[in-house]
Amino acid sequence: MIKEFRIRTTKSREVVDITNRVSECIKGVKEGICMVYVPHATAGLIINEFEPNIASDFVAFFEKLVPKAGWKHNVIDDNAEAHLKSGLVGPHALMPVSEGRLVLGTWQRIILCDFDGPRDRRVVVMVR
Amino acid sequence: MIKEFRIRTTKSREVVDITNRVSECIKGVKEGICMVYVPHATAGLIINEFEPNIASDFVAFFEKLVPKAGWKHNVIDDNAEAHLKSGLVGPHALMPVSEGRLVLGTWQRIILCDFDGPRDRRVVVMVR
Amino acid sequence: MIKEFRIRTTKSREVVDITNRVSECIKGVKEGICMVYVPHATAGLIINEFEPNIASDFVAFFEKLVPKAGWKHNVIDDNAEAHLKSGLVGPHALMPVSEGRLVLGTWQRIILCDFDGPRDRRVVVMVR
DSSP states (O other), X not given: OEEEEEEEOOSSSEEXXXXXXXXXXXTTOOSEEEEEEOOOSSEEEEEEOOSHHHHHHHHHHHHHHSOSSOOGGXXXXXXXXXXXXXXXXXXXXXXXXXXXXXXXXXXXXXXXXXXXXXXXXEEEEEEO | OEEEEEEEOOSSSEXXXXXXXXXXHTTTOOSEEEEEEOOOSSEEEEEEOOSHHHHHHHHHHHHHHSOSSOOGGGGTOSOHHHHHHXXXXXXXXXXEEETTEEOOOTTOEEEEEESSOSOXXXXXXXXX | OEEEEEEEOOSSSEEEEOHHHHHHHTTTOOSEEXXXXXXXXXXEEEEEXXXXXXXXXXXXXXXXXXXXXXXXXXXXXSOHHHHHHHHHHOSEEEXXXXXXXXXXXXXXXXXXXESSOSOEEEEXXXXX
């Protein structure tokens, strides 16, 4: 099974809880490995808690982790920092599907990280 | 195939080699993608060497990477740092199963990272 | 399907675009989850843009992220830094295969990171 949906981000750096959208995609699937995937080089996916404070902390954390200036790619396009974050975080998040549901812990949500928004972002969901 | 086991961690920050437990789970499986998964938002999984020195280095490295203080989530629950580490590391580790065995290099072990222990941690193993 | 190829790196720290090699491996596969995997504890895989400037930025970024000195593992083998980078980045990169092709965005390439070269590196490709 492969499905796709789109998310419109609204800020230059934003984290968006996409768990419900992924859950809709896997309806009718009983068991398998679910891969959520963004075909983008300045976005990424993480799995973690999502409430406004920790969401804001994740954005701040990635800002601290990757300095804005001093990158060679910035002479081509001024978004090296977004590529470095995306490379580190990765474009995929995986979890089991069991008994027709995503296996997620109490505090786990699937979170799209846009490091270079606002943009339209594609999210691909595949279960095998 | 989906199986589950539990690990009791004993420290606030701890890395545990769970390779043998995962190997037991995949007995009888000939070939596939093996996903090891922890349904937790303050733990994670890595694949790397495991001996006491590098184990201790990994704990120290994550401490350096994520400052303890200054996070908004800490007004709710004083473990933002553990969430940020978990989000970065991720709750899954994957490797091939081939000829009935996990495909791991000489120095690769599957390592559970508890960033907010001691706790009982669930580990889910799925092969497809 | 499981296949393997080798890459000879030429520098102590190097990033190599292996997308075309992976594409060759998946010929004849129509749909599935593709896992690219390196059975090594001082290398890793990322998915991101690949042009000379950002390639050099990734090498510099990992150097900044992980200090060279101060690790206990260095009394055994002077490459703790390479293990820490490899543990953080991870040995796997995944993407969908759909209609016989790797689902990669315009700027996404599959990149092998050697943190302790030059070496011969094995790359395993499995689709399920």
